[in-house]
Amino acid sequence: MSKKNKVRSLPQTVGINVPGVETHAHLDMEDFKEDLPEVMARAKECGIAKIGNIFLGSQIYEANRTLFDAYPEVFFLLGIHPNDADKYTDAEGEAIRAAFKSDSRLKAVGEIGLDFYWDDVSPDVQEKAFRAQLALADELDVPVVIHSRDAHEKTLEVLDDYGWSGKPLLWHCFGSDIATAKRILDNGWYISIPGPITYKKNEEAQEAAKYIPLERMVLETDCPYLSPEPWRGKRNEPAYVVFTAAKVAELKGMDVNELWAACAKNAYDFFRL
Template sequence: MSKKKKQDRPAPETLQLPCVGVESHAHLDFKPLAEDLPAVLARARAAGVDRLLQIFLGPEAYRNGVALFEAHRNVDFAIGVHPNSAEQCTDAAVAEMEAICREDARTAGRMKAIGEIGLDYYWDRVDPAVQRAAFAAQLELARGLALPVVIHSREAHADAVAMLKDLGFAHRPVLWHCFGGDLDQAREIVAAGWHVSIPGPVTYAKNTALREAVAAIPLQRLMLETDCPYLTPEPWRGTTNEPALMAFTAVEVARCKAMDPAALWAATGETARAFFGLPAC
């Protein structure tokens, strides 16, 4: 599929999803998207994406990027130091994130979550002990601000679950972003009262375990995301990902759940609005 020529691939708006979708995880401040942001957001809307959550990877990313979104009020924010940069999660960085969130709460009200935070044992970049300390500090930040948490967990499922439970986050608003796990991991997440966000790789032929997990996750716990500019779904795999392409992920998730794609799109959008406290359509 990824070898297909561009002109052979269907445009996302041809899927005709209603404009009620919510993209729960985008990096719109990353270069290929930031340079073309008005067009990226216009294509998202044409494909049925009504609102988006922009993930800032720490206070510096927020300072550098927030102005990009001044004119785009359907974009809300999350902020957190990624586990692959956990050494940057100093006391000063946590204090700055707290100040950013408190200032935002008094003014724009666009900061909706702490994340992505968590553990990544796949990329051997940062000592796991340093990652765990950064994760714990940012979970405390989320608790103090009463904000939901967006989790990044890669090859670290058991440790991430254990830390969340030990720190009292069972049955609190926790979203497992970019879920790529199996049925057992999905069941563990659901049993703890948490939510799951499904990215484009659910469309990849080899990911049968993920599709099996998706089928078992209750609809009320499911959200959709791109994690753009990464993880482009089929049939656009091999190109830069962007929010409009989440429509293809929705069609595959709907197939896993034996649902109409438009109904799945609306339901996951509603779940994301309730979880992050986003305005209704």
């Protein structure tokens, strides 16, 4: 059968029957402009009780937060992504601070960190914005959600230098090895597993998923990006997180609903939902 005619199973067939949490989505992006109500309905059908939506800057937050007025199950994260670090100014920091003080749906500063895969913004500028937002989250007493791509060593160095060990942190979109997972876990932090864990050749991350304790794990899509199998190559959406759950449960040799419920509890605890 050609890829063009590939039959893709629906997320409703995974058999989730307890409430869960999708911790990282970008539902305010243009990709969902035409069918957000349908996307949200499918998420609910698949056992998703809460969804974390990431706003990439205060202006985007102000422009798009009303998209979710009809969806109280959506909680918010707000921060400047490392690829936009040149947009972080004192005024932007003040705007983020004001948003957190006025909106109880905002639960974490993120996604923030370092991205050395792309070279649009210099490492020094990225690090300056990263450190400023760590300080802001510390002041606000909220967790941080970390983006780190091709920059794990420097990210960990900055976090260590700041003294973030033991403070609430979620390592978003984890796809590395056991050694990196251990360093994250040794600091008392959480790890989020995305759709690429389902890819056949992603053996290193699969071994890490087996290693990560269930009590420190949450699940995410990072939609519209990083669709899991069997929807790889198509737009991702919150409902597809159940395929990630099914794969991690298989790797850990446990029931998918048990894993789903445990990851949901972790998300509720971490984000104070």
